[in-house]
Amino acid sequence: MKINKKDIITVIINEASSIIDLENDKINFDTTIYGNDSRLDSLGLINLIVAVEQNIEDEFDVTITLADDRAMSQKRSPFNTVGTLTNYIEILLKEELND
Amino acid sequence: MIDKPVMIITGTRKGIGKYLAEYYTEKKFQVVGCSRGNVDFELDNYHHFTLDVCEEGDVKKMFSNIRKTYGRLDVLINNAGVASMNHVLLSPLKKTQDIINTNFIGTFLFCREAGKIMKKRNHGRIINFTSVGTKLKIEGEAAYTASKAAVENLTEVLSREYSEFGITVNAVGPTPVKTDLIRSVPKEKIENITKRQAINRLTENKDISNVTDFFIKYESEFITGQIIYLGGA
Numbered sequence: 001m002k003i004n005k006k007d008i009i010t011v012i013i014n015e016a017s018s019i020i021d022l023e024n025d026k027i028n029f030d031t032t033i034y035g036n037d038s039r040l041d042s043l044g045l046i047n048l049i050v051a052v053e054q055n056i057e058d059e060f061d062v063t064i065t066l067a068d069d070r071a072m073s074q075k076r077s078p079f080n081t082v083g084t085l086t087n088y089i090e091i092l093l094k095e096e097l098n099d
Numbered sequence: 100m101i102d103k104p105v106m107i108i109t110g111t112r113k114g115i116g117k118y119l120a121e122y123y124t125e126k127k128f129q130v131v132g133c134s135r136g137n138v139d140f141e142l143d144n145y146h147h148f149t150l151d152v153c154e155e156g157d158v159k160k161m162f163s164n165i166r167k168t169y170g171r172l173d174v175l176i177n178n179a180g181v182a183s184m185n186h187v188l189l190s191p192l193k194k195t196q197d198i199i200n201t202n203f204i205g206t207f208l209f210c211r212e213a214g215k216i217m218k219k220r221n222h223g224r225i226i227n228f229t230s231v232g233t234k235l236k237i238e239g240e241a242a243y244t245a246s247k248a249a250v251e252n253l254t255e256v257l258s259r260e261y262s263e264f265g266i267t268v269n270a271v272g273p274t275p276v277k278t279d280l281i282r283s284v285p286k287e288k289i290e291n292i293t294k295r296q297a298i299n300r301l302t303e304n305k306d307i308s309n310v311t312d313f314f315i316k317y318e319s320e321f322i323t324g325q326i327i328y329l330g331g332a
Contacts, residue, residue, distance in 0.1 A: 054215065063160050
């Protein structure tokens, strides 16, 4: 299966917009998910990561764990922005699907 | 989404797990069981996965399958467990790691993945298995009782972390049950344990389902973070 970055971003934006109650077009690659500028509290972050993980599984028919050892040990968290999360999911999917 | 409640029971190939699978399929639950080996029984409303409870990839696939097939998860019973009687000075490290992996890591993994599905409906019941061995500090069971002590702490912390998702997390601690788990334990040793209980007998299967019924029922939504030991240990 070909991995399309746009599909990954769409999944994240759809979930993020419903959790932080913001219209889709107000969320972009640079929107902060985790950190001081984030509109998400800690529970919101948990809800987002779990929902994105499940929707990515459904979209690409694979099982992945977003909060894995690699993600949690990186100096710059892959959960910082929509963009960094997208890039991280792309890496996980490529490994899983041998794309 | 399926109409009837969906329950996962780990370690259903034999013993307490098999009994609970029979008991709850009779009670019209859709039961999903798992064990390292295949099962030699067939039940209506029962689906089996052959896996090791501490293999993350296989466990994730099982949960993904449950989410897509049934669309819900109501109850998780973390029954799978292994034990080994040995003085610490004669305990092989590999065996000790196996005990920690199955009893604690397996329980942890299933609790984590179950929470992800249960939170969506803001409802769930998780029941872990501990042992009176942990409370009574039984000599010769250091790794086993330590693994169950970890399960008890996990239960208590999870009850707090999961409370906002409408999920209760409790544990039941049976006294010795007549299963393969205590097959190699000398009779005298078992008697020494039961003597320390308020009621001096082995646990029967129905004693366990009585407690799991209590934790599961709708009215128990305010019961969480509790450890119930059987026999007054």
